[in-house]
Amino acid sequence: MTQPQTTTQAITVALLGGGTVGSQVARILTEDADMLAAKAGAPLRLAGVAVRSTDRRRDYQLPKGMYTTEAEPLIDGADIVVELMGGIEPARTLIEQALRDGKAVVTGNKALLARHGEELSAIAAEHGAQLAFEAAVAGAIPILRPLRDSLSGDRVTRIMGIANGTTNFILDRMDSAGADFADALAEAQELGYAEADPTADVEGHDAAAKVAILATLAFGTDYSIDEVSCEGITQITAADSAAAADAGYVIKLLGIAERRTGQDGAEGAVLRVHPTMVPREHPLAAVRGAYNAVYVEAENAGELMFYGPGAGGAPTASAVMGDVVSVAERLVRGGPARVRTSIASLPALDAEEAHTSVMVVLTVADAPGVLRRVAGVFEGHGVSIEAMRQNSATAEGESEVQLRIITHHARQRDLDATVEELRDLDVVRGVVSVVRVEGK
Amino acid sequence: MTQPQTTTQAITVALLGGGTVGSQVARILTEDADMLAAKAGAPLRLAGVAVRSTDRRRDYQLPKGMYTTEAEPLIDGADIVVELMGGIEPARTLIEQALRDGKAVVTGNKALLARHGEELSAIAAEHGAQLAFEAAVAGAIPILRPLRDSLSGDRVTRIMGIANGTTNFILDRMDSAGADFADALAEAQELGYAEADPTADVEGHDAAAKVAILATLAFGTDYSIDEVSCEGITQITAADSAAAADAGYVIKLLGIAERRTGQDGAEGAVLRVHPTMVPREHPLAAVRGAYNAVYVEAENAGELMFYGPGAGGAPTASAVMGDVVSVAERLVRGGPARVRTSIASLPALDAEEAHTSVMVVLTVADAPGVLRRVAGVFEGHGVSIEAMRQNSATAEGESEVQLRIITHHARQRDLDATVEELRDLDVVRGVVSVVRVEGK
Numbered sequence: 047m048t049q050p051q052t053t054t055q056a057i058t059v060a061l062l063g064g065g066t067v068g069s070q071v072a073r074i075l076t077e078d079a080d081m082l083a084a085k086a087g088a089p090l091r092l093a094g095v096a097v098r099s100t101d102r103r104r105d106y107q108l109p110k111g112m113y114t115t116e117a118e119p120l121i122d123g124a125d126i127v128v129e130l131m132g133g134i135e136p137a138r139t140l141i142e143q144a145l146r147d148g149k150a151v152v153t154g155n156k157a158l159l160a161r162h163g164e165e166l167s168a169i170a171a172e173h174g175a176q177l178a179f180e181a182a183v184a185g186a187i188p189i190l191r192p193l194r195d196s197l198s199g200d201r202v203t204r205i206m207g208i209a210n211g212t213t214n215f216i217l218d219r220m221d222s223a224g225a226d227f228a229d230a231l232a233e234a235q236e237l238g239y240a241e242a243d244p245t246a247d248v249e250g251h252d253a254a255a256k257v258a259i260l261a262t263l264a265f266g267t268d269y270s271i272d273e274v275s276c277e278g279i280t281q282i283t284a285a286d287s288a289a290a291a292d293a294g295y296v297i298k299l300l301g302i303a304e305r306r307t308g309q310d311g312a313e314g315a316v317l318r319v320h321p322t323m324v325p326r327e328h329p330l331a332a333v334r335g336a337y338n339a340v341y342v343e344a345e346n347a348g349e350l351m352f353y354g355p356g357a358g359g360a361p362t363a364s365a366v367m368g369d370v371v372s373v374a375e376r377l378v379r380g381g382p383a384r385v386r387t388s389i390a391s392l393p394a395l396d397a398e399e400a401h402t403s404v405m406v407v408l409t410v411a412d413a414p415g416v417l418r419r420v421a422g423v424f425e426g427h428g429v430s431i432e433a434m435r436q437n438s439a440t441a442e443g444e445s446e447v448q449l450r451i452i453t454h455h456a457r458q459r460d461l462d463a464t465v466e467e468l469r470d471l472d473v474v475r476g477v478v479s480v481v482r483v484e485g486k
Numbered sequence: 487m488t489q490p491q492t493t494t495q496a497i498t499v500a501l502l503g504g505g506t507v508g509s510q511v512a513r514i515l516t517e518d519a520d521m522l523a524a525k526a527g528a529p530l531r532l533a534g535v536a537v538r539s540t541d542r543r544r545d546y547q548l549p550k551g552m553y554t555t556e557a558e559p560l561i562d563g564a565d566i567v568v569e570l571m572g573g574i575e576p577a578r579t580l581i582e583q584a585l586r587d588g589k590a591v592v593t594g595n596k597a598l599l600a601r602h603g604e605e606l607s608a609i610a611a612e613h614g615a616q617l618a619f620e621a622a623v624a625g626a627i628p629i630l631r632p633l634r635d636s637l638s639g640d641r642v643t644r645i646m647g648i649a650n651g652t653t654n655f656i657l658d659r660m661d662s663a664g665a666d667f668a669d670a671l672a673e674a675q676e677l678g679y680a681e682a683d684p685t686a687d688v689e690g691h692d693a694a695a696k697v698a699i700l701a702t703l704a705f706g707t708d709y710s711i712d713e714v715s716c717e718g719i720t721q722i723t724a725a726d727s728a729a730a731a732d733a734g735y736v737i738k739l740l741g742i743a744e745r746r747t748g749q750d751g752a753e754g755a756v757l758r759v760h761p762t763m764v765p766r767e768h769p770l771a772a773v774r775g776a777y778n779a780v781y782v783e784a785e786n787a788g789e790l791m792f793y794g795p796g797a798g799g800a801p802t803a804s805a806v807m808g809d810v811v812s813v814a815e816r817l818v819r820g821g822p823a824r825v826r827t828s829i830a831s832l833p834a835l836d837a838e839e840a841h842t843s844v845m846v847v848l849t850v851a852d853a854p855g856v857l858r859r860v861a862g863v864f865e866g867h868g869v870s871i872e873a874m875r876q877n878s879a880t881a882e883g884e885s886e887v888q889l890r891i892i893t894h895h896a897r898q899r900d901l902d903a904t905v906e907e908l909r910d911l912d913v914v915r916g917v918v919s920v921v922r923v924e925g926k
Binding site for chain 1: 510521526620627630631635636637638639706784786794798800804806808809812815
């Protein structure tokens with residue numbers, strides 16, 4: 047066995063943020079110091095933790111003198127800055143300053159990266175500084191290195207991710223217990239899986255930020271969260287969930303990024319987040335509760351999936367520490383920093399360019415010619431039907447039946463127009479459910 | 487968008503091997519040259535392919551002049567050597583020679599790495615040469631970088647992998663169609679999933695090589711295939727498969743590497759391959775057909791899973807090309823090579839030190855006191871019983887019943903001794919099935 051070559055010169059780490067993840071990072075840096083020194087090739091020394099209040103009790107309590115409200119002097123003395131404050135400011139300014147000083151930065155701040163990742167990468171490149179951010183996507187799931195390095199000789203065609211544990215938990219409860227959205231949300235809040243203000247989760251904003259970062263890595267093009275079309279799960283009803291289950295599907299909030307050819311014939315990427323039915327036998331369907339998963343399709347590799355805890359202090363801290371050790375290793379070894387550069391230009395296309403399919407459940411009059419007229423609406427928009435099933439009467443003695451229609455893939459705009467026209471059709475008494483379908 | 491900085495100086499690639507994977511690597515190098523140049527930062531030029539016969543028709547045919555039977559001159563002119571010949575010699579000698587010349591080597595040769603990985607890594611380190619081998623484990627599944635880099639700030643406690651597609655296909659057929667081993671193997675051979683001589687797959691040797699490489703990365707200690715205890719699937723019967731299904735499990739051939747404390751109190755690693763029952767709701771249970779998956783448990787990250795095609799020309803070539811691009815990027819960028827060094831010493835323990843549980847199905851006399859006597863045998867070896875179930879009589883009118891017992895975790899040696907004693911117990915008419923259980 048080769049002995050590790052540990053230099054005596056310690057690498058100094060400044061930690062910004064003392065919350066759930068920050069506390070776990072402080073714990074690992076303290077308790078696993080020997081293992082980290084062996085892996086990094088030099089001891090990692092935690093210089094201090096910048097926090098808003100030095101009085102607050104932390105999940106992992108360091109000696110009082112380790113906490114400071116002054117981030118800048120802490121950064122000045124550090125080789126590696128670990129930013130776990132969250133939010134745009136002051137995180138952005140502090141990270142920029144550290145990168146300009148040539149310091150390595152590790153961040154788990156997805157909101158910041160999804161808005162300002164391109165600028166930050168450019169600053170890092172300009173100053174030869176390392177910028178690492180594995181923890182910003184899908185918690186502890188190692189997905190950035192596989193996308194950036196392992197698949198660098200391949201062409202990713204599509205990513206579908208369950209990138210938010212809160213919504214996955216809620217949809218899971220709706221599926222397995224028949225709960226409606228409000229009750230499932232209340233349960234998630236009680237169990238601590240959802241925040242008091244669940245907007246960022248249930249409206250899909252958190253997932254959208256992750257899609258922007260994943261797509262940037264997968265397609266070598268910088269995307270912002272503003273280019274991700276986003277629809278949350280607040281409109282999903284117990285009826286939607288039951289209809290999906292009845293058809294052999296389960297509803298998941300998916301973040302999807304895929305290569306498409308736009309209307310003008312040029313290649314681009316469609317980035318979207320929306321509730322999606324996936325077949326029960328699809329690997330994503332088995333992802334339960336607060337777990338996350340990212341499903342990747344590549345030209346040569348085929349279908350890959352990465353699965354793990356999507357959040358939580360210790361799992362996210364594991365991802366942060368993986369970056370810290372990698373960054374430290376490079377500082378020890380020397381050599382130029384690896385910088386992210388855009389190597390392609392795959393512009394974001396309008397979400398209406400997406401190709402998807404939908405399941406539509408309608409209540410219609412139980413009369414001759416109805417099926418033909420409904421089918422005619424689909425045909426009129428160039429949408430072909432994969433399966434149509436007529437259920438028994440919706441209420442005893444009434445002259446109504448339910449129709450369940452699953453389409454083949456079609457353009458989103460054509461699917462939207464089809465549903466619009468169905469709503470106005472006189473034989474249609476009601477549109478019970480419209481949910482997109484992927485992974486058939 | 488930053489334009490890629492492509493140097494004009496091409497990087498020369500020598501390809502050793504023109505089989506299924508080699509042909510796909512040649513295709514990608516040829517057809518995706520622009521994409522690869524953008525990602526690597528320099529054009530990659532395929533100098534030639536060393537093959538045994540230049541006359542054979544290839545899956546992807548290059549101009550005839552590209553093939554040669556002389557590997558050494560090809561290697562001499564190359565910056566990167568891609569070894570896809572398989573087998574120990576001449577691969578080992580050629581790789582050693584290339585590394586000594588400071589050339590970067592990319593290999594997918596698991597048999598070679600599982601036996602001589604330590605020496606090759608040492609030679610690479612000594613000569614500052616890069617050695618990359620993502621394709622040697624689990625085909626296209628990106629698992630080496632996650633283990634080596636993403637989890638470098640964490641401590642992996644256990645890996646369980648479905649690391650062989652042939653056996654997974656066979657066990658899947660036995661589970662889903664009730665086939666017996668011989669019929670399922672014949673079907674796999676007909677479909678091209680199993681070789682005419684299936685020994686390396688069905689006896690678990692292929693999986694054992696992968697376990698040695700995975701454990702080396704996960705535990706930072708060099709292991710050889712000889713340290714992996716190995717049991718194949720040839721003894722698995724349709725009755726085993728049915729008994730597992732009846733109890734809510736599915737049988738998979740798992741490669742397992744885990745940290746354990748040995749009898750002397752020192753920490754070590756137990757490395758083993760054997761048929762294993764996993765609960766149907768476990769993520770590994772859903773891995774079907776020729777897919778592979780690696781399930782990782784780490785102290786902070788928790789449970790992770792990596793899923794994808796375990797073999798095949800294009801998927802394996804994707805993994806090879808990921809390495810080629812990464813290696814080329816470093817050649818372009820400059821800086822010292824990243825070398826693998828052992829950072830821990832976690833000696834391989836005897837497989838009898840493994841902690842596992844088993845399901846035992848027995849045919850016993852239907853008489854008073856039998857349950858007590860059977861339970862007494864377990865107790866005598868310190869093995870506690872998690873569940874015992876008595877099935878109805880095995881044959882009508884006979885005075886026999888079947889007992890199904892699932893144990894808690896215990897030392898392998900104690901489980902073995904328990905089963906031995908059960909075989910000799912006068913009230914036991916027969917031992918129908920003994921299969922280890924994990925993932926409960």
